[in-house]
Amino acid sequence: MSSTLTAAAWEAMYAPYDQPTYQEVLDLLMSADVVLDIGAGDLRPSRQMARIVRKVYAVEMNASVLDQASAARDPLPRNLIPIRGDARVFPFPSDTTVGVLLMRHCTHFRLYFEKLRDAGAQRLITNARRRLSVEEVDLQADRILFNEFDMGWYACLCGRTGFKAGPAEQWSTGMDKVIYEVANCPQCTRD
Numbered sequence: 001m002s003s004t005l006t007a008a009a010w011e012a013m014y015a016p017y018d019q020p021t022y023q024e025v026l027d028l029l030m031s032a033d034v035v036l037d038i039g040a041g042d043l044r045p046s047r048q049m050a051r052i053v054r055k056v057y058a059v060e061m062n063a064s065v066l067d068q069a070s071a072a073r074d075p076l077p078r079n080l081i082p083i084r085g086d087a088r089v090f091p092f093p094s095d096t097t098v099g100v101l102l103m104r105h106c107t108h109f110r111l112y113f114e115k116l117r118d119a120g121a122q123r124l125i126t127n128a129r130r131r132l133s134v135e136e137v138d139l140q141a142d143r144i145l146f147n148e149f150d151m152g153w154y155a156c157l158c159g160r161t162g163f164k165a166g167p168a169e170q171w172s173t174g175m176d177k178v179i180y181e182v183a184n185c186p187q188c189t190r191d
Helices: 007-013 019-026 044-050 063-070 109-118 173-177
Strands: 034-038 055-060 080-084 098-101 123-126 135-138 152-156 161-164 179-183
Touching (some): 044 080, 055 063
Parallel strands (some): 034 098, 055 080
């Protein structure tokens, strides 16, 4: 199979998430939030978010998906702003308070993280690091360097997660409850 997909092949593979996944995101939103939905797709979650928050910017690079979603029978909520563009290069609005990134196979996590943080956003709601579950990431929290902790679970700024092994005698059950937010994990140097 070719490593490059045509737009039609990509579209055929497109599958939105299920409602329980969207609900995990919705449960983390607050009425004062201004959301930047990265890779908004068919606007299904963006429409739901717009019912809860102050404003939703929905960025989608696939013009046909965005056009179909915008042309749906139900008009878009007034506080939902669809934007046709590539989130990698699109300037993130400075009033954004939270980013939403539902993309299990995201290869640009660090870029989106930094762009959101630089735009002043406080949080990122995503499944990009843990793949199957939704998490809320504090964009403004300090990160430690990977080599600054001895052992345990980590989530890196690059989007990778994992376990840093150490001496078995140092392990405690409480360590399962801690995830270190780190920078410069071993996978960062491979990218």
